[in-house]
Amino acid sequence: MVAGGVGEGDGYGGYRAQLVETLQQKGIRDLAVLRAVRMVPRHLFVPESVRHRAYDDAALPIGSSQTISQPWVQARYLELLNLHGRERVLEIGTGSGYQTALLAMLCDAVFSVERIPALAQRARDALGAAGIRNVTVLVGDGTLGWRPFAPYDAILVAAASPEIPAPLIEQLAPEGRMVIPLGDRTNQTLTLVRQEGNELRTTTVADVRFVPLLGEFGFR
Ligand code: SAH
Numbered sequence: 001m002v003a004g005g006v007g008e009g010d011g012y013g014g015y016r017a018q019l020v021e022t023l024q025q026k027g028i029r030d031l032a033v034l035r036a037v038r039m040v041p042r043h044l045f046v047p048e049s050v051r052h053r054a055y056d057d058a059a060l061p062i063g064s065s066q067t068i069s070q071p072w073v074q075a076r077y078l079e080l081l082n083l084h085g086r087e088r089v090l091e092i093g094t095g096s097g098y099q100t101a102l103l104a105m106l107c108d109a110v111f112s113v114e115r116i117p118a119l120a121q122r123a124r125d126a127l128g129a130a131g132i133r134n135v136t137v138l139v140g141d142g143t144l145g146w147r148p149f150a151p152y153d154a155i156l157v158a159a160a161s162p163e164i165p166a167p168l169i170e171q172l173a174p175e176g177r178m179v180i181p182l183g184d185r186t187n188q189t190l191t192l193v194r195q196e197g198n199e200l201r202t203t204t205v206a207d208v209r210f211v212p213l214l215g216e217f218g219f220r
Contacts, residue, residue: 006105006131007041015055016042022057023075030079036105037075045098045126064116066211068096069158073190073208075102080179080192080205081154083107088149090171092142093158093213097123101132103156110135111149113142115214143215145171152176160188160210165217169193169200181210185219 007016020038028034043054046068050060059067077099083089087107094100094114100123103110112135114120120139127135138146142157143165150171157168157180164180172178176195181188190205212219 006039008039010041012041012043012055019055019057019071023072026057026072028072028075028079030075032083032106033075033078033102036078036102037071039105040098040101040132041130042071042098044129045096045101045123062096062119063122064119066095066116066119068098069210073206074099076190076206077156077158077179078102078106080190081106081156081177083154087153089154089156090146090149090152090168091156091158092145092168093211094120094123094137095158097126097135097137099156099158100135100137101127101130104132104135107154108134111138111146111152112136113138113140113146115139115141141215143167143213143217147171154178155180157181157213158210159213159218160185160208161213161218163217164193164200165213165215167217169195179205181208185212 046054059070062068083106089107089110091112094112100112117139120137124137145167151173155178160181172195178193182191190208192203194201
């Protein structure tokens, strides 16, 4: 898991505590998820220009026309995945790497795929600075999944897709869980997908707005 003391004593602890309180007020209940938010130094994952807003419950620009999602949405995602600490997780859309860091606190290993090399490198640097080690950031088209390390106990898709990319279904372990925003380029529904035996069960959770998943099995 994570090296001790991530984010501790960095002068931002009070802001993180406030963010945790906001998330609790908005209905986040999972204590492991709240603890991860309390620990991970979000300010390391956003550009200097918006650092003063790092602990607002808001989406922020991270460069290359991409955004770091709103913490409430990220926490909701993690609650839905229901991780216990031993899972191997695939994340599509590393972005800033912040959600990757939260995931890393909640499972055994994270493989995160980002299509924009500059973002992947910045995320690697931020994860390193935060002392988070159980993460591998890969550059490529995440709609293809990442076959060498499959199957995955959980898959988190952080960009909007018109449908569930077939390779991701193939790479999900039996009894695995996936969260993915499904819809068009402007409006989507956060969807929980569960593999139960040979059946795929989907549950819709909330209306969300994500940047598009661009790739072979996403938006072209
Ligand atoms: N959760 C992230 C935000 C992700 S924004 C955070 O905490 O910062 C969505 C990201 O998905 C963007 O960085 C975008 O470049 C990436 N993306 C879009 N299509 C992709 C694809 N096919 N494969 C991998 N990454 C993709």
